[in-house]
Amino acid sequence: MSTLRGDVVAGYGRDTLVRSDEGETLRARTRKRSLQAVCGDRVQLEPSGRGHAIIVEIEPRRTVFARASARRTKILAANVSQVVILVACEPSFSDELLARVLVAAERASLPALIALNKVDLAERRTEALAQLAPFRGLGYPVVELAARIDPEPLRVYLQRQRSVLVGQSGMGKSTLVKALVPDAQVRIQEISTFLDAGRQTTTAARFYPLDAVSELVDTPGVSEFGLADLSAAEIAAGFREFSPYAGHCRFTDCRHLAEPDCALAAAAEAGRIHPRRLALYRRILGDAAPGVGARRRRSAA
Numbered sequence: 001m002s003t004l005r006g007d008v009v010a011g012y013g014r015d016t017l018v019r020s021d022e023g024e025t026l027r028a029r030t031r032k033r034s035l036q037a038v039c040g041d042r043v044q045l046e047p048s049g050r051g052h053a054i055i056v057e058i059e060p061r062r063t064v065f066a067r068a069s070a071r072r073t074k075i076l077a078a079n080v081s082q083v084v085i086l087v088a089c090e091p092s093f094s095d096e097l098l099a100r101v102l103v104a105a106e107r108a109s110l111p112a113l114i115a116l117n118k119v120d121l122a123e124r125r126t127e128a129l130a131q132l133a134p135f136r137g138l139g140y141p142v143v144e145l146a147a148r149i150d151p152e153p154l155r156v157y158l159q160r161q162r163s164v165l166v167g168q169s170g171m172g173k174s175t176l177v178k179a180l181v182p183d184a185q186v187r188i189q190e191i192s193t194f195l196d197a198g199r200q201t202t203t204a205a206r207f208y209p210l211d212a213v214s215e216l217v218d219t220p221g222v223s224e225f226g227l228a229d230l231s232a233a234e235i236a237a238g239f240r241e242f243s244p245y246a247g248h249c250r251f252t253d254c255r256h257l258a259e260p261d262c263a264l265a266a267a268a269e270a271g272r273i274h275p276r277r278l279a280l281y282r283r284i285l286g287d288a289a290p291g292v293g294a295r296r297r298r299s300a301a
Contacts, residue, residue, distance in 0.1 A: 004053065008041040008078075009207035018043060018053065019207075028053040039205035039217050040078040040162065065108050065164050067100075067222075068229035077164040077205055077217040083112040084157070086167030086176065087132070089124035093168060095131055099280040100225040101166050102140065103238030107230065113141040115154050117172045120146040134274040138241055147176035155180065155210075162215040164205075169221035177218050181208045232285055236264075239281055241273055257282055 006020035016037050018028045028045055030037060031054050037043055041061065045053040061078045068074070083105040087093040098114070105112040114135060119125050129142075136142045145153040154176070157163075167173045178184045205219045227235060232255045236242050242256075242264060250261030256278070264281075267273040 002047070003056070004045045004047065006043060006045060007207065008037045008039055008043060010204050011037055011039060012204050016043075016055065018045060018055070020045070020053075025051075026053045027051055028055050030055045030058075038075045038078050039207050040080055040164075042079060063108055063110060065104065065110060066229075067104060067225050067227070069226040070228045073229050076166070076219050079162060080110065080164040080217060081161045082163050083108075083110050084115055084154070084163045084165045085112060086115045086117055086165060086171045086173050087128070088117040088171040089121045089128040090118055091170050093128075093131075093171065095135075095276070096280055096283055097168060097222070097225050098135065099239075099277070100227055100284060102135070103227055103230070103235060103284070104225065106238040106240065107234060113143060113157055115143045115145060115176075117145060117147050117176065119144045120149060134277050137274070147172050147179050151176055151179040158210060158214050158216065160213050162217065164217045164219060166219050166225075167221060168223065171221075173218070173221060177208070177216070180210060180216065184208065227284060235285055236281065239277060241277065242281075245273075255285060257285065 004020050004022070004026075006018040006026070008016050009019050009025075010017040014030045014033065014036065016028045016030075018026045020026055026045065028037075028043070035055060035058060037055055037058050042059040043055045044057040044059065045055055048054050063078065063080055064075055065077050065080055065083060066073050066075045083101065085098055085101050087098060102112055114132060116125075116128055116132065119128075125144075132142050141157070143154050143157060145151060158180070165173065165177070205217050208216045208218065210216055230238075236246075236256065245263040245267055248263035249256070249259065251259055254262055256262050256264040264273060264278060268275045268278045
């Protein structure tokens with residue numbers, strides 16, 4: 001039997017929608033329960049009837065972008081090349097959620113940029129930019145746009161990339177996707193029909209070609225972004241400005257909370273680390289799974 005190859009454009013459990021290299025959209029199911037394909041996966045398939053196929057293999061993933069609760073890890077997208085985090089001037093956005101997504105991007109070794117939407121609301125723009133100043137100061141690009149008017153300021157950053165788009169509900173993500181992908185509504189309906197239940201599409205990422213060399217993976221709006229699978233050291237590593245102070249605390253397993261002679265606390269007091277960023281790290285660590293970094297403290301000496 002001939003084997004096809006293609007990209008997963010949407011999925012829910014074992015059921016997926018795959019775009020084959022020949023341009024055909026196929027309803028596909030994994031052969032084994034242990035296989036779970038996600039949006040962006042490169043897969044090998046065997047035809048199983050008109051418009052249907054069986055996924056026999058998921059090819060090795062180059063990158064994985066995921067979030068994790070205490071119960072499970074959820075892969076949002078595979079084989080992406082950058083993370084785009086959408087925030088807005090209105091409603092107000094959570095800089096803690098933004099920090100969490102950036103930690104996940106750093107963990108996956110993916111570059112990230114921040115898109116500030118609704119900058120046409122001039123009275124809120126200054127406040128939003130001030131909230132983003134600690135992130136921009138670390139080298140994360142901040143792209144300003146008004147998606148309902150013109151998405152072009154962001155489009156240049158999407159060229160020749162497979163970008164995963166992440167954002168809270170209310171940030172204008174649907175408006176942005178429809179502006180970037182004119183037939184997005186048609187594609188969403190196709191996926192909804194495939195999944196046989198509109199409610200399920202809220203849990204499914206969607207893959208859109210933007211042009212011949214650029215692609216976008218749109219993820220459902222989030223109200224939280226768990227990092228329960230990361231240790232205290234891995235969370236700290238997701239704060240890029242912390243790296244110069246690694247290993248300089250009094251205790252080798254310092255979690256940078258309230259331990260004496262903490263190098264990060266000293267750097268924040270001296271203005272070398274933005275105090276808000278250290279506060280965000282501490283909040284994230286406080287919400288991590290019980291026992292994270294809780295090994296017995298050892299003296300660096």
